[in-house]
Amino acid sequence: MSAPTSTNNLLEIEQLSVCFGGLQALDRVNLSINEGEILGLIGPNGAGKTTLFNVITGLTAPSHGKLRWQGNSLAGKKPEQICRLGLARTFQNLRLFRELSCINNLQVAMGSNNRRAALELLALVQLQEKADAAAASLAYGDQRKLEFARALATKPKLLLLDEAAAGMNPIEKQDLQALVQRVRCQFKITILIIEHHVPLMMQLCDRLAVLNFGRCIALGSPEQVRRDPLVIEAYLGSQR
Numbered sequence: 001m002s003a004p005t006s007t008n009n010l011l012e013i014e015q016l017s018v019c020f021g022g023l024q025a026l027d028r029v030n031l032s033i034n035e036g037e038i039l040g041l042i043g044p045n046g047a048g049k050t051t052l053f054n055v056i057t058g059l060t061a062p063s064h065g066k067l068r069w070q071g072n073s074l075a076g077k078k079p080e081q082i083c084r085l086g087l088a089r090t091f092q093n094l095r096l097f098r099e100l101s102c103i104n105n106l107q108v109a110m111g112s113n114n115r116r117a118a119l120e121l122l123a124l125v126q127l128q129e130k131a132d133a134a135a136a137s138l139a140y141g142d143q144r145k146l147e148f149a150r151a152l153a154t155k156p157k158l159l160l161l162d163e164a165a166a167g168m169n170p171i172e173k174q175d176l177q178a179l180v181q182r183v184r185c186q187f188k189i190t191i192l193i194i195e196h197h198v199p200l201m202m203q204l205c206d207r208l209a210v211l212n213f214g215r216c217i218a219l220g221s222p223e224q225v226r227r228d229p230l231v232i233e234a235y236l237g238s239q240r
């Protein structure tokens with residue numbers, strides 16, 4: 001399944017820096033996300049991947065640089081405004097409404113009580129039989145799937161998945177890969193994904209961006225990135 005040929009920039013990130021006191025979490029990052037692609041973000045622990053998600057979704061203010069969404073600046077926008085523009089995310093540490101049922105989690109995100117639409121989304125992630133179970137009662141991998149469905153429930157144009165396969169077993173990881181590809185086609189959305197499981201990312205993503213100490217040290221096709229000496233030294237060497 002290949003990405004649509006469009007190269008429209010959905011999100012443009014220009015010279016983006018974030019400092020936490022003396023720590024430079026992001027250092028002049030430039031990145032464009034093309035409509036319809038699956039772009040992967042990889043790199044060692046602490047490289048700045050989640051910080052980049054936090055800036056894109058309005059949780060962290062940049063120290064420097066610009067973000068443009070469909071040509072318009074995102075400066076000063078709050079997380080809820082950014083969500084309404086069509087950017088939705090999942091979190092590395094899940095943030096479900098734990099006491100609510102699966103279906104209620106989706107209905108809150110949809111802003112409506114439409115049970116049928118919520119059930120369709122649950123079916124997409126194969127959780128329809130857990131519709132009325134409390135989110136907290138689900139196995140960890142299922143909670144990740146529910147969070148994925150909840151992000152989709154806001155009808156995003158760009159879906160940001162943080163450590164999408166963390167804690168999943170190999171079969172769940174395969175399922176997730178198929179699911180992400182299906183969702184991209186079915187919902188015509190663009191996906192930015194952080195995940196440490198490199199073989200999965202190599203298969204899934206159209207392009208990969210590699211962060212290291214806050215800098216984007218490589219950007220290209222999985223094959224280009226796999227061969228990049230800088231990437232091998234900074235990250236892939238340790239993955240072998």
Ligand SMILES: Nc1ncnc2c1ncn2[C@@H]1O[C@H](COP(=O)(O)OP(=O)(O)OP(=O)(O)O)[C@@H](O)[C@H]1O
Pocket residue numbers: 020023025043044045046047048049050051052092
């Ligand atoms: N709110 C914060 N205050 C201070 N330092 C922070 C804050 N958030 C992140 N950092 C630091 O910024 C750096 C980048 O962190 P970030 O979580 O973005 O990395 P990451 O690439 O997502 O790592 P991981 O793969 O471990 O999740 C780290 O050194 C982290 O300790």
